[in-house]
Amino acid sequence: MTDDGAGAVSDLIAGDQIVIAGDTQTYSIVSVVNGATEQTATIFPALVQTTIADADAVTVTAAHKLAFVFQKDAVQCVSREFENFEQLRRMGAPVQRIAHKSGMVISVQYNGYHALGNWHISLLAGAAVEPLKEGGIVRILT
Amino acid sequence: MANEINALVDNLSVVVDEQWSKTCVMPMLCSQDYNDSMSSGGQGSIITMLDIKETEAPNTLIPGYYPNAANVSDVVQVTRPLSLDYYKEKNFQLTSKDLDDLKALVVPKTVARNVNALVEDFDRYIYGKVMEYAYQSVGTVGGDPFASGISILSDAAGLLDDASTPNEDRYFVVDVFNNNKATGLSTFQEADKAGPAHTLLTNQIAFAVNYGWYKSNNVPTHTPGGAR
Numbered sequence: 204m205t206d207d208g209a210g211a212v213s214d215l216i217a218g219d220q221i222v223i224a225g226d227t228q229t230y231s232i233v234s235v236v237n238g239a240t241e242q243t244a245t246i247f248p249a250l251v252q253t254t255i256a257d258a259d260a261v262t263v264t265a266a267h268k269l270a271f272v273f274q275k276d277a278v279q280c281v282s283r284e285f286e287n288f289e290q291l292r293r294m295g296a297p298v299q300r301i302a303h304k305s306g307m308v309i310s311v312q313y314n315g316y317h318a319l320g321n322w323h324i325s326l327l328a329g330a331a332v333e334p335l336k337e338g339g340i341v342r343i344l345t
Numbered sequence: 346m347a348n349e350i351n352a353l354v355d356n357l358s359v360v361v362d363e364q365w366s367k368t369c370v371m372p373m374l375c376s377q378d379y380n381d382s383m384s385s386g387g388q389g390s391i392i393t394m395l396d397i398k399e400t401e402a403p404n405t406l407i408p409g410y411y412p413n414a415a416n417v418s419d420v421v422q423v424t425r426p427l428s429l430d431y432y433k434e435k436n437f438q439l440t441s442k443d444l445d446d447l448k449a450l451v452v453p454k455t456v457a458r459n460v461n462a463l464v465e466d467f468d469r470y471i472y473g474k475v476m477e478y479a480y481q482s483v484g485t486v487g488g489d490p491f492a493s494g495i496s497i498l499s500d501a502a503g504l505l506d507d508a509s510t511p512n513e514d515r516y517f518v519v520d521v522f523n524n525n526k527a528t529g530l531s532t533f534q535e536a537d538k539a540g541p542a543h544t545l546l547t548n549q550i551a552f553a554v555n556y557g558w559y560k561s562n563n564v565p566t567h568t569p570g571g572a573r
Contacts, residue, residue, distance in 0.1 A: 214570055218476035220482060265569065270517075270518065272498065274514060275374060278371070307372050311357050322357065329392065330375065331474070339510040341479065345488060
């Protein structure tokens with residue numbers, strides 16, 4: 204979707220919810236590419252209405268808390284041990300463990316120097332919210 | 346000393362697990378079926394997730410049929426890319442009292458605070474992704490969705506049904522203010538009385554409204570980029 208009414212390059216941002224005049228579907232902005240005088244936005248879900256015309260009004264939902272309902276398969280979350288950890292472990296330092304009871308891989312590390320100092324926890328992870336056919340997310344506006 | 350440090354790091358990993366499990370919301374609710382946790386990766390690595398093909402009608406069999414090893418169409422998987430683009434850390438010092446706590450597997454306050462910071466940040470990271478793929482919305486901005494009932498959740502369920510969303514593993518994530526409003530409603534109070542002790546506290550309330558019910562302090566406010 205190209206928005207040529209965008210006066211400022213930061214007009215729409217990812218996560219915005221928009222309504223297009225004459226359409227009952229709301230759309231979420233997945234990403235935007237800013238041009239000099241226009242923005243090209245990727246929206247979700249795909250455009251439902253086929254009769255949208257140039258210059259149809261687009262309304263952006265005002266600031267709102269993100270309460271929402273969703274189905275588990277709509278959101279995937281993955282974490283990994285950092286690739287250098289095993290190598291560092293073989294070298295004898297730093298002392299590291301992986302905490303993963305919660306399903307997430309959290310690296311726990313002691314960096315030496317002195318007993319009290321320099322403890323470290325880190326997380327290497329990613330999440331994807333794919334428009335799965337079997338999954339869905341609905342905002343509860345408030 | 347080295348052995349003692351090893352033991353302390355072991356204990357730290359245990360208490361970090363404990364604290365993380367207590368406070369995180371979204372990672373616990375997300376699908377982690379693709380989480381081959383002991384594989385390593387680098388920042389920005391792309392994980393290829395395998396997703397089982399959607400349900401298809403079963404094949405018709407005839408007497409004498411013998412399964413054909415080549416016929417695996419029902420388990421063909423599709424792949425989805427996922428970028429490991431979250432890589433953050435917390436560094437901290439522990440006092441001698443903290444180390445004593447750690448030896449006893451008590452979560453030191455310093456550890457709890459640092460784990461909480463990581464949890465909150467990661468929850469927000471996921472919330473940001475969720476906002477980009479919300480399918481629809483119910484309610485009105487500035488409205489009071491739980492003023493007199495929970496019909497808004499039924500409305501949301503209807504939209505999920507329209508999208509052919511499975512009935513199982515549905516969750517409602519709510520900010521603290523609206524959680525407090527909702528749990529004051531008679532629906533919840535009656536469920537609380539009907540259930541075991543601490544029904545509201547332990548999220549057993551979920552089954553009264555057909556959603557897993559999770560209160561989160563980290564639910565963000567989304568402010569749009571600009572006015573039309």
